[in-house]
Amino acid sequence: MAMDDKKLIERIANGEKIQAGEEISSGYRAELMRLMVVFVDSELAGAAGFAEQINEGPGLRERQVAAQIVADKFDHAEKVLTLLKEFGIDNRLYIASHAWEARLSRYLDLGNRRVGGDKRLNVFHYPLQGWTDALVMNALMAAASGIQLKELRNASYAPLADAMREIAEGESRHAELGERGLQDLIDRNGTDAAQVAVEYWYPKVAATFGRADSQHNDRFRAYGLITKTNDQRLNEWEGLVNDVLTRLGLNVPEVA
Numbered sequence: 657m658a659m660d661d662k663k664l665i666e667r668i669a670n671g672e673k674i675q676a677g678e679e680i681s682s683g684y685r686a687e688l689m690r691l692m693v694v695f696v697d698s699e700l701a702g703a704a705g706f707a708e709q710i711n712e713g714p715g716l717r718e719r720q721v722a723a724q725i726v727a728d729k730f731d732h733a734e735k736v737l738t739l740l741k742e743f744g745i746d747n748r749l750y751i752a753s754h755a756w757e758a759r760l761s762r763y764l765d766l767g768n769r770r771v772g773g774d775k776r777l778n779v780f781h782y783p784l785q786g787w788t789d790a791l792v793m794n795a796l797m798a799a800a801s802g803i804q805l806k807e808l809r810n811a812s813y814a815p816l817a818d819a820m821r822e823i824a825e826g827e828s829r830h831a832e833l834g835e836r837g838l839q840d841l842i843d844r845n846g847t848d849a850a851q852v853a854v855e856y857w858y859p860k861v862a863a864t865f866g867r868a869d870s871q872h873n874d875r876f877r878a879y880g881l882i883t884k885t886n887d888q889r890l891n892e893w894e895g896l897v898n899d900v901l902t903r904l905g906l907n908v909p910e911v912a
Contacts, residue, residue, distance in 0.1 A: 691816075694776070709790040710722045721833055791838050798831035800861050
């Protein structure tokens with residue numbers, strides 16, 4: 657028998673963690689699965705897109721770093737996909753069920769609308785165009801992922817929190833590598849191409865934090881899966897990446 661939603665929320669509010677195999681309410685199950693599926697789909701789609709850019713790297717070191725980032729994304733997806741087995745997800749069938757490399761036009765403005773058959777974040781529906789574009793997108797998105805993962809390390813579902821503590825370390829490295837790679841590129845080629853990419857990707861990554869009035873965010877917080885509103889997380893990201901862009905000599909775009 658599924659646990660009553662009110663009792664489950666009371667347990668979580670008292671600091672209890674939900675363990676694998678426990679009876680949970682249908683509402684908690686739905687939001688937990690949604691959170692995990694969005695993460696898995698985004699990692700798989702992100703890896704597929706970035707993999708196509710590996711051989712665009714200007715040198716062997718850059719290509720090695722790009723390949724490692726792709727491998728890390730597959731590893732992160734596998735860790736969370738393994739947790740979904742308990743909820744009836746067949747890993748092999750799931751991975752084969754979507755075209756992770758599929759992209760839409762760069763000129764679409766998807767905003768927060770859900771499109772496509774999988775649940776990747778919309779930023780992963782847009783194609784990358786070359787090495788500079790890929791570096792900028794990776795740097796901005798790694799910072800966004802770091803903020804989101806920092807919360808999930810304390811999620812009320814203990815197996816997810818444990819997995820996210822490991823994953824967060826890898827994403828932190830991606831952010832560092834992204835900034836270092838951008839600095840090297842700017843040192844060689846100047847800021848013009850990087851600035852164009854920043855203008856394109858900044859609002860699209862900002863949109864990944866969702867609407868200010870998101871009901872999913874309300875439910876995530878009620879169930880102890882995250883603690884901050886979408887606006888709070890967006891503001892944290894803006895403060896972080898704006899400092900990075902300034903250090904690199906890049907302008908911060910104005911986002912409506």
